[in-house]
Amino acid sequence: MTDRNSYRLTPEEEQRRKRRSRALGLTLGILCLLLFAITIAKLGPQVLNRPL
C-alpha cells in the first residue's frame, strides 16, 4: 500500500495538475452560463412572469 501523502509532485506534475484544474473550472463555468442561456432562450421574457 503506497502512502499517497508521502509522494511529492514534480514541478512538471504540479504544472499539469494546475492546467487540468483551470480547464475543469473553465468548463464548469461555461456549463453554468450555457444552462442559464438555454433557460432564458427557452422561456424568454416569461421567466420573470411568476407570482412572487
Added chain:
Amino acid sequence: MNTLSNSLTKAQNESIASNGLSQGDVSDFFALLKPRVMFLVVFTALVGMVVSHPDVNPLLAFVSLLMIAVGGGASGCLNMWWDADIDAIMTRTRKRPIPAGKIQPNEALAFGLTLSAGSVLILGLASNWLAAGLLAFTIFFYVVIYSMWLKRSTPQNIVIGGAAGALPPIVAQAAVTGSVAWDSVILFAIIFMWTPPHFWALALVKSGDYERAGVPMMPNVAGPDSTRFQILAYTVLLAPLGMAPVFFGFGGLAYAIISLIGGLGMLALAVQVYRLREGEPAMRVAQQLFGFSILYLFLLFATLLAEHGFGFFQPVMG
C-alpha cells in the same frame, strides 16, 4: 490490456503505480476527443441544420451543435479507451494518449462516459428529446456496435459502423426541426456510401498495421484485389448518390456541377485503384483516392452550406 501495460515505459508504469495521479495534460484529454473527427461531425451536422432552414433561436441551434460535437468527441474517447491495446500496436495510433501512457484507461472511460451523458442531457434540454435520443443512439452505435463488436470480428466493420459517422446531419436536423426529413436522410446515405471507399483506400496502404493488430480489415481478409473491386463498386453507387440532393431539390446549380465533377474524379481514381495492383504506383493511387475522398465529401457539404447558408442557391430542378 496486458499488451498495453507492456507497451508503457518502466518510468510511466512506476509513476502511475506510485502516486495514482493523472499524468495527463489538458491537450491529452483534448486529443482523446479525436478533434479532426469532431470537426467533420460539426461540419456535417451544421449542413444538416442549414438545409432544413429552421425557425429556431440561434443560441439553441449553437448549443445543439456544440452538444453534437461533444457527443462525437465522447464517442472517440470511449473508442480510444476500448481500443487502447490495438492502438499501442499500430504505428498510426501508438502515440495516442492512452498507449503513450499519458492518460490511464479508467480516466478515459470516466471522461468519455461523463461527456456522453452530459451532451445527451443538455441537447435534450436545449432542443428536444428526439435529437437527444438520436445522439445517444449514435454514441451507442459507435462505441458498442462498431468498436466493441464489429471492428474486431468482421471485415464489414467500417461498412456497418459507418452509420455512426453518417448520423450527425440527422441528429442536427432533429435538433432544430423536431423531426427527420428526406434531406438529412440523403446526407446520411452519402456519408454512409462514402465511408467504404475512403477507409479501404487507407486500409490498402496500412494493411500491415491492421494485420499486426489483428483487425480484420477487408484487404487482410478478402485480399487487396477483392478490396479494390469493392472500392470501385461502392464508388459507382456513391457518384450518382452524391448528386441526389439536386434531384430532391435542395442541391442547386453549384452543387450539381461540383458533385458531378467530384463524382467523376472519385470514379476515375477508383478505376485507377482497381487497375494498378503492384508496387509503389498501386500504393500511391490508393493514397490519392484516400486524400481525394476527403476533399470530395468536404466540397459536397461546403457547397450545400454556401448555397443554403449564404444565399448562393440557384435551383436546377423545378
